Amino acid sequence: DERTPPALEADDVQLRFGGIRALDGLSLRVDGGICAVVGPNGAGKSTLFNCVSGLYRPQRGAVRVNGTDVLGLPPHRISALGVGRTFQNLALFPRLSVIENVLLGAYQRHADGLVACALHLRRQRRHERRLRAEAYEVLERLELADLAEHDASGLPFSVLKRVEIARALVNGPRLLLLDEPAAGLPHGQVDELGGYISAVRRDFDVAIVLVEHHMGLVMSISDRVIVLNLGRCIAAGTADEVSADPTVIEAYLGA
Ligand code: ADP
Ligand code: MG
DSSP states (O other), rough: TTSSSSSSSEEEEEEEEEEEEEEEEEEEOSSSSSEEESSTTTTHHHHHHHHHTTOOOSSEEEETTTEEETOOHHHHHHHHHEEEEOOOOOOOOSSSHHHHHHHHHHHTTOOOHHHHHHHHHHHHHHHHHHHHHHHHHHHHTTTTTGGGSBBBBTTTTTHHHHHHHHHHTTTTSEEEESTTTTTTGGGGGGGHHHHHHHHHHHHHTTTEEEEOSOOOHHHHOSEEEEEEEEEEEEEOOOOOHHTTTTHHHHHHHHH
């Protein structure tokens, strides 16, 4: 439908850190499905996620989520607008149980920072039961329900990766940003993770932006691929199209 706004749209976004142009006039559009964002280290992929989720504020440009301008909004407002994300490095609390780690995601839409989340938790007690039920449902879909009361510490890395995805899903986002979910996984477990990501896409009806270096995973589950280099979009298309694009090949070899 032409009137449906894109899940994510960046328009001429510029963000500098001192002399570094992390994003240098970045424009892109994600309509839905699973869209991979790839590019050499330092291309600006995580910076893009930080701009979309409100952690960074670009000096110029526009970022829209489902047609709503999100620039300048604080992270919890953007979360409440239906954006979930994971981080390149796991951001789980080892002494909290799996379901508690997932519940933290439910508080993120209400309050900024963990202290505010903790205060909110007191006020929220009466909603606790409903939130737990929602979190449990997400855990079930990711085959984590049996581990709900288990401390995060001591669980295999591949399981923790899924817990992190579960936390990003607990608010029922319409846009899910995954920052290198396969990083650090043994080769043999990457396909399994890809299966979970595809299932999430199907079961939760969420648009997924997948930043990933693991090309096998990108090729197997993405509907579309966007290539960044030096803070700009240099190619977009199907996985086959972009991997045959000379500009893309040069960007990788020249990096
Ligand atoms: P990618 O995720 O594609 O590897 P990043 O988005 O992390 O790349 O980084 C893009 C560029 O911006 C890099 O040169 C990086 O060093 C720089 N950068 C990112 N965040 C910051 C920051 N908070 N302060 C200074 N420089 C940053
Ligand atoms: Mg990164």
